[in-house]
Amino acid sequence: MAEKKIRVLVGKPGLDGHDRGAKVIARALRDAGMEVIYTGLRQTPEMIAEATLQEDVDAVGLSILSGAHLTLVPRIIELIRANGQDDVRIFVGGIIPDEDVPKLRELGVDGIYGPGSPTHAIIDDIRKLVNQADQ
Amino acid sequence: MPDAVLQGERLAISRLLTEVENDTPAGQAALNQLFVHTGKAHLVGITGAPGTGKSSLVNQIALHYRKAEPPLKVAIVAVDPSSPFTGGAVLGDRVRMRELSGDSGVFIRSMATRGSLGGLAVATAGMAQVLDAAGFDVILIETVGAGQSEVEIVKLAHTVLVVDVPGLGDDVQAIKAGILEIADILVLNKADRPGVEAAERALLGMLKLGHPTKHLVQHHGKLEEVLAPADTAADDWLIPIRRTVATDSSGLPELLEMLGKHKAHLQQSGDWQRRERSRLHTQLQGLVQHTLMSQWRNQISDEEYSQALDKLVARELSPRQALQALLG
């Protein structure tokens, strides 16, 4: 049996064009041995949820620098859960003001990362949480 | 799980694809049950050098099948390379397929090669079977950006599209001969770019060399036509060239028509059955090899094996003598 690979969707919901962070993360996860499905810019919540379903990923990473996280993230999580994917882990990065962190946590976001977050910490968190979900 | 897949339930399909990709016992068992429901879909391979527009074309082909009357259900399997160093991969083909989102008659799945060389992954064939059983009429399989040796797709697909673009230069054209050989339809994409005429002439030239009814040979510096061998069948498929612009949709209706013609040709000539047979032959042979190999490897200790290897390295045994020693 082949070794279980961690599959992660990295998406950029919303209308802003800041894609450097998403690309940096996609590459870092690949270099950590993960398979990363990159969706590209300007995804609607529906597009992200659909890709999450078709790709059967273990985790979804959202990169949002537009300030619209409080509208986008709840909608995306709602759609993913409605598809029956209860154990998909959710990670959010980008520009997230401190006061919004507890709100996102409450919605079920597993990890939140602002500018300058070291990629090795992100990789460790994803590995840890995905492996927990598998048990 | 197999029942839900037969009903076309998307979560079940998606989860089974993962089981099959990871070659788990559950995945193997489901494939056993589903196999009787496979063999209906038209498997179309899309291959060609990196960046020639394969994903954009897949997007357009799917869009056009969805607009056909009646619309066909389309599944897409897009394969990208795994890094040989880390085993990781960035699978980016979906970026070009955003127009297909929101359509429940389309299912897109990305996968990494996980160490396979021929342009596909080991599990690609099994995953195509799942999608076939799930009722998709057409399965579009995008290979990794291929050179000349990534030709596994010819063993899996009924119809192979080889995508070329203008401006790659004559040297590269010659190198690509290996991959041209597997084409059922040649697509000259990016036909909006300069150099289409030259590229089409170059392709035509190479095709004529392999043309079954007419042969052009270099004779004292001139191209001369030579008559076909008498045993060339009249209903042989002549590889057509179709120009496309995958960023709008020029040439797409003509390409779809050709895909339909090729399918009809396969069915009328009996080639559909022959390709089916050779595909299953390849799959069976792979399984036999893999299974016999691991059975044998389980019977023999690592020590025995490395002793034989030592003798081989010391030139005390030849590779064939080592084989004799190991097979006992």
Ligand code: B12
């Ligand atoms: C570079 C940049 C640009 C570039 C973007 C180039 C590109 N293709 O990405 C350009 C010049 C185009 C640009 C334009 C704009 N920008 Co700008 N831009 C920046 C800047 C300076 C750096 C962003 C960056 O690339 N950082 C480098 C990457 C690697 O870091 P990162 O994205 O933060 O990613 C890290 C983490 O956040 C996290 N992470 C990010 N994504 C993800 C995803 C996952 C899954 C995980 C786990 C982690 C994670 O991990 C990464 C590594 O640590 C920021 C300010 C800043 N210091 O952040 C402003 C900033 C983001 N921009 C801003 C604005 C307002 C704009 C404009 C609207 C300006 C204007 N008025 O025109 C336009 C919008 C353009 C558009 N179409 O959307 C604001 C956003 C304000 C807000 N959200 O409240 C910022 C914060 C500047 C500011 N202080 O006001 N911008």
Ligand SMILES: Nc1nc2c(ncn2[C@@H]2O[C@H](COP(=O)(O)OP(=O)(O)OP(=O)(O)O)[C@@H](O)[C@H]2O)c(=O)[nH]1
């Ligand atoms: N001008 C022009 N550009 C095109 C055409 N088709 C695709 N492109 C562009 O070519 C680039 C590569 O397209 P893709 O569809 O990603 O090519 P690909 O062969 O799938 O690439 P890989 O999967 O990376 O090998 C993109 O920028 C497309 O927009 C076309 O017909 N004309």
Ligand SMILES: [Mg+2]
């Ligand atoms: Mg592609």
